[in-house]
Amino acid sequence: MEFTLTGIIVALIVGLVVGALGRLVVPGRQNIPLWLTLVVGVVAALLGTVIARAAGVANTAGFDWIEFFFQVALAAIGVALVAGVGGRRGITR
Numbered sequence: 001m002e003f004t005l006t007g008i009i010v011a012l013i014v015g016l017v018v019g020a021l022g023r024l025v026v027p028g029r030q031n032i033p034l035w036l037t038l039v040v041g042v043v044a045a046l047l048g049t050v051i052a053r054a055a056g057v058a059n060t061a062g063f064d065w066i067e068f069f070f071q072v073a074l075a076a077i078g079v080a081l082v083a084g085v086g087g088r089r090g091i092t093r
Helices: 007-027 032-053 065-089
Strands: none
Touching: 007 032, 007 065, 032 065
């Protein structure tokens, strides 16, 4: 696997979008910083892609909605976990 500047920038943008959508799915207010949302989104995007490939649904014609669903669902779980833990420990800044 080759890492390029463009690939890293795209991964960060996708991570931010997936993380933001994950935040929108979780009800209530999440007191987590933007950088933590980005980290959760990048991890969720990577894990969602791995799960979709393992399930055999990652390579479809057009946009991969099932893969995207996995990514957003994992981001929502990650945001909920981080917001729950971060709210108790005060790591929201």
